[in-house]
Amino acid sequence: MNLEREHPLQLLVRKLETHRRLDDEDRRAILDLPHRLRARDAQSYLLREGDRPESCAVLVSGYAIRHKLTGDGARQILALHVPGEAVDFQNVFLEEADHNVQMLTRGDVAEIPRQALETAVRACPSLGRAILVATLVESSAFREWTLNVGRRDSRSRIAHLLCEFAVRLNAQGLRPDGAYELPMTQEQLADATGLTAVHVNRVLRALQADGLIERDRRAIRFPDWQRMRDVGDFSTRYLHLREGLADAGAP
């Protein structure tokens, strides 16, 4: 166990630091945020469209997704969240949730009361700034996803998603070796890329046949990161990572 990681909000500190350096006061302000830890089951909803949440959830462990549904029930996954990320800063400032946030796996969540967050931000403006930046970066990721779904073919789309996830895990220090565990079923992968599960399966096998990915269950490994980036038309710019964090891939 890494002692530095003992504090439930330590990964939130790390996450915010992936975009901008924080000083000790900022780190202190984050770690001092009052919060309640809750274990959540896989598939449980952290937030539903229409909700008016009174707290902001930070993923301490486990993975979550954002998604929306069309009128006839088709689902589009909008984002994937890794430990350390806050899943509803936006909802602290907007009245009504416009989408859903759901656990992908079992995990723990730290719930920070809306009021406490606002107070902390007033007391430490640079914390407010850090949160704003994280929110804007997320917005940038939404734009990239729109591009991905709207203008890339199925092969690039999936490759892009796999690259993004790898890089973000890396930035969070959650990928010590080259491989990582993809916490999604092929159906979820399909909903994230605007494809069908059947087609996702075919594309994954094709990527595998081409030596671009190696799979073992849900574990993914990239034998040739550079080529994978190319196929996925992937660049880290939209993730707005600090210097040094941007170069991921196989270590």
Next chain:
Amino acid sequence: MNLEREHPLQLLVRKLETHRRLDDEDRRAILDLPHRLRARDAQSYLLREGDRPESCAVLVSGYAIRHKLTGDGARQILALHVPGEAVDFQNVFLEEADHNVQMLTRGDVAEIPRQALETAVRACPSLGRAILVATLVESSAFREWTLNVGRRDSRSRIAHLLCEFAVRLNAQGLRPDGAYELPMTQEQLADATGLTAVHVNRVLRALQADGLIERDRRAIRFPDWQRMRDVGDFSTRYLHLREGLADAGAP
């Protein structure tokens, strides 16, 4: 001419008020923002990917788009902007622009220096809040666009886009009669919906044949708003409009 609209930033006030009420102090703070008016040609870039802008542009008149390009030059339009909207609040807080903003038509832009904006926000926190809310609402629109492009068929996709534009123009008071002028070519419409220009043309004609839209050049009118909403699977929730502004359509 409406005298209330004389001030170049009056429409920015109106825009921010579509989400939350502002008090006189807020309005004052906005109208007092130092700015430089500039005329821009159609197609001119307000911002390019990679730029590090030192000012924030507010559309005073004319229309603009946000877009990104894939590695092989395919374009995805991410958002449409109407007069009164600020096109790069995000870039005041992120270092490097991750996408492009381009004028769709001729128009005027008010450029607010980054510094001045930060100063104003510090002096009037509720202005900061209003800007944050506008930014979050835009983020919500990106999510809806991802859903649109990822999970709706071509007919719904285009109908949805037409609905969104109508409602947003209404909210800004820019659509006195039922119709509106769509400032986009069919190719641009295609890039906004992840389709091709040819197919957009076919879908528009089909919508027309079904009595869902009436067209005269670029002017669009909805004979039956309710039916149009249904076809576009459109709800105003994601626009986070204040009560009373949400019900648009044909007046």
Next chain:
DNA sequence: CGTTTAATTGAAAGCAGTCAAACTATGTGG
């Protein structure tokens, strides 16, 4: 007016979707 840009239409091709079935994990209770 002449030139360029945008809209329109038809025919053919293709990528991804649908349907259906088999197979493989994963998990649960007896």
Next chain:
DNA sequence: CCACATAGTTTGACTGCTTTCAATTAAACG
């Protein structure tokens, strides 16, 4: 620990929505 149930993956055959290619018509613009 096995047997059964359930969820997820894989594969094949076929369909179809959208694209591509190409040509024509209409509108916009100096």
